[in-house]
Amino acid sequence: MDTNIIYESKYGTTKEIAKNLAMILGPARYGTTDEWKNEYENSEYIIIGTPIYGEKINPKINDFINNNIHWLRKKKVFLFCVNLMQKGGERYLEPLKNILGNCVASTKALGGKLVLDDLDSEDYSKMKNFTKAYGVPFQDVDLYNINQITEYGLSIRKHRDYNIKMPIKTLKAYVEKFLKEHNNCTLSTGYDNMVRSTPVEYTYDDGYMYILSEGGFKFANLLLNDNVSVAIYEQFHGMNTILGMQITGKARIIEDGSQEYNSYLDKRKIKEDKLPSPLHLIKIKVESAEILSYELNEMGYGIKHYYKAN
Template identity: 35%
Template sequence: MNVTLILYESKYGTGKTIANTICPVLGPAKSFDINEAPQDIKYYSNIVFIFSLYGSNSGEKIISYIRDNQLDLSKKRVGLVCVGLNKEDGLKQIKKMKEIINKKDAFTTFIEGEMIIEKLTSEDKSQIKDFCSKIKTPFDDLGKLDYDKVLDLSKNLREYFNTPQFIPPTNITKKEIESFLKNKNTCTLATCYKNFVRTTPIEYEYYDGNIYIISEGGLKFIGLLNNNNISLCVYENYTNMNNLCGLQIGGDAELIEPRSEEYIEILSRKELKIENISKLPFDMNIIKIIPKKYEFLYSKFKQLGFDSKQIYIPK
């Protein structure tokens, strides 16, 4: 299983907030304060180190943890997340950390943290006060943790950790996806607009790389008319962990012009005549979905010697 360990070194809670926010997105994952970090990391395929900037003391507990436990990170995927007020300081510290863990391909990022004067210990308060007067800056709260940036981080990290290592040739992934989609005929279509989210179970047709849905109407059009980003999934019922099959597709949706050539062609593939459809006392809408990304969790890939989750991006 692709399990993630998150370790944070945080004095005033910013790093902790980041760790606990990204944890469920990265799941299966567990987040620990570095002071309570497990010594045995064999269950974990991925490790995220989150450390906040404190001058020359930045990330010192994480560094000791790595050294004291002689962590072998060679077969792990590693994320380094630096939290602080000054990006330049952050980039320097990330470089240093990257050398310590000796992982050239580590995922690295800097996130702006925050410093709230009221929270500081008296020692830190006087240190910061001196610093502010030295650089002629008002002694005041600084920085603001941006929640959206934390969510972006969680998405980027998840994509990094989920990139399969054992990948079949693209034509095999594509073939398996196509044959699964052709075998099924019902998907769950997710649409959204502002706070309105809707999932709709609906019949589809997969044809020549696109997905077509014929619909009389409904609330999904609130999303579709305002936001062409959609997500849909097609899956088998769960039986056991060795028999997983679920396809998630992200893509763009468009409405086909009624009575256009493409509209008539789609109907005719369904053996529906435009004359009959035009006689109906209501409009028939056709949604075309152009897939941009397929994520296919399919145990068959594992049986073939690959990672069970594969990603396919159509050209």
């Protein structure tokens, strides 16, 4: 497993976050310091999560880092803490960052929870004294924010998956070749609780995908939201022949009968008056592409790539 998440948690918030991060970062495992096995040391990406109690990181996390420093320093380490600071919680991670040095790729403070009814008597009275001393209300606090967690998970994922950078020209040429060599895709459109994935034929030319369609559900979404995602892929036979792309783009409906519409039909040698029903033209600007390609892997560039069009 390339990615391992190590955490400690007293009341379950850091555990919940570790579990969600493991799903986003999958394939990944998550577990406490006690569940750690030496065989996990071959993971390249190590994410360490600690709750903050009394301004301090969890002692087991501290011990784990000190006892494993020799191999941790050779990895890419992401540190996060779970706390109730609205801002600046990263400072709690400074001691760990200082021990680990350059292997720390990022530090992040994530919002935690305080549920007074769940606290054991010792924590309950500590919190009571703390709130009294600082003149803050003695009450439940909920800063747990799933958007913040997914954003954090995706940022680590990007760091991990797109680590091997291809020359941009080579990647662009590869993306364009792939898009030209295929003509089937799944177009996903969405608005509010309406989500639609439609298998369609497309053509590609100079940064744009073109789709002709009689109409339907997807147009209702496109009229309300021009953000689209497009998947183009080959049948899955195993990781050693995996090939596919997920495009993010902006769609526009080209006016029927406009010059652009007519020249597209001309190019495709489609006679409008011969059509059984009118066709509408969707033009998608390719903004970015996430690529899974055994071909690029065989070229020595790694299997996953992120392409951003200019």
